[in-house]
Amino acid sequence: MNKWVSIGKKLSIHPLFWLVMCLAIVTGHFISLLILFIIVFVHELGHAFAALFFSWRIKKISLLPFGGVAEVDEHSNRSELEEFILIIAGPLQHVWMLAAGFILFRLGWMSPYLYSEWMTFNYMVLFFNLLPIWPLDGGKLLLLGLSRFLSFQQAYQAILAWSLVSLLIFHSCMLWLSPYHLNLWIIFSFLYFSIWMEWKKRHYTFMRFLMDRYYGKASTIKKLKTIYVQADEKLFSVLEKFQRGYKHPIVVVKNGKEIGSLDENEVLHAFFSYNMFSARIDELLYAY
Numbered sequence: 001m002n003k004w005v006s007i008g009k010k011l012s013i014h015p016l017f018w019l020v021m022c023l024a025i026v027t028g029h030f031i032s033l034l035i036l037f038i039i040v041f042v043h044e045l046g047h048a049f050a051a052l053f054f055s056w057r058i059k060k061i062s063l064l065p066f067g068g069v070a071e072v073d074e075h076s077n078r079s080e081l082e083e084f085i086l087i088i089a090g091p092l093q094h095v096w097m098l099a100a101g102f103i104l105f106r107l108g109w110m111s112p113y114l115y116s117e118w119m120t121f122n123y124m125v126l127f128f129n130l131l132p133i134w135p136l137d138g139g140k141l142l143l144l145g146l147s148r149f150l151s152f153q154q155a156y157q158a159i160l161a162w163s164l165v166s167l168l169i170f171h172s173c174m175l176w177l178s179p180y181h182l183n184l185w186i187i188f189s190f191l192y193f194s195i196w197m198e199w200k201k202r203h204y205t206f207m208r209f210l211m212d213r214y215y216g217k218a219s220t221i222k223k224l225k226t227i228y229v230q231a232d233e234k235l236f237s238v239l240e241k242f243q244r245g246y247k248h249p250i251v252v253v254k255n256g257k258e259i260g261s262l263d264e265n266e267v268l269h270a271f272f273s274y275n276m277f278s279a280r281i282d283e284l285l286y287a288y
Helices: 015-026 030-053 080-106 112-129 137-146 152-177 182-200 202-214 235-239 264-273 283-287
Strands: 011-013 058-064 067-072 227-230 249-254 257-263
Touching: 011 015, 015 030, 030 058, 030 067, 030 080, 030 112, 067 080, 080 112, 080 137, 137 152, 152 182, 152 202, 182 202, 202 264, 227 235, 235 264, 249 264, 257 264, 257 283, 264 283
Parallel strands: 011 058, 227 249
Antiparallel strands: 058 067, 249 257
């Protein structure tokens, strides 16, 4: 029970949400804001409860103007199915909220105005969060899909690049349709800032991914995917080929012939324990 109660301690309301609240009060839209707050809160609870169910470490749950971000201290070494469920747990909350709104309205327990606001904001939050832009749910789903085909490093950098391009296109369209919509400017500013901050810490994120594998967080991975590397390839370059969801036997090739093989744990051990950052991969064959 304590772990469920602890969700409240992780909850954080982003300053942008308070800014939007002030604007809503000044312009006489407090009821609309309250409805939005409830919808976003339930959305984020969906993520939080899914994370707790799978014993994920939750860092913070931030409520944003038109959505939220559940930050977890897991670095792509947990089950893909678990992560998929955790991501869609937020959008799925809108299914029952939309159904509940429809039933309450049909029963006459919700006024036409509240019903219109409730349905509009539910659809708005749902579809906005499903945009393929980091750190929205759609962006995380896209990253999960890319990770099935690309290395962790490639997938992570690709989603950030895609997010920036997509955001620029989406922003351009919104500027043409509604150039003076202040809430949109606030949201786009937040997304640009999030992408920029995520890009700045990309090396840290990659290191955490490797550390989790090295210290046993990926011990439940059963699938194998062999990596073939040239003998003169640097150790760090080999690590950049690591892919989530797979353990990697590493085959070393020289002049077209296999000269030996390594387990990924041997490569990680050389990197973290012996600081062999710039060593050639064939040097590890003799070390082990």
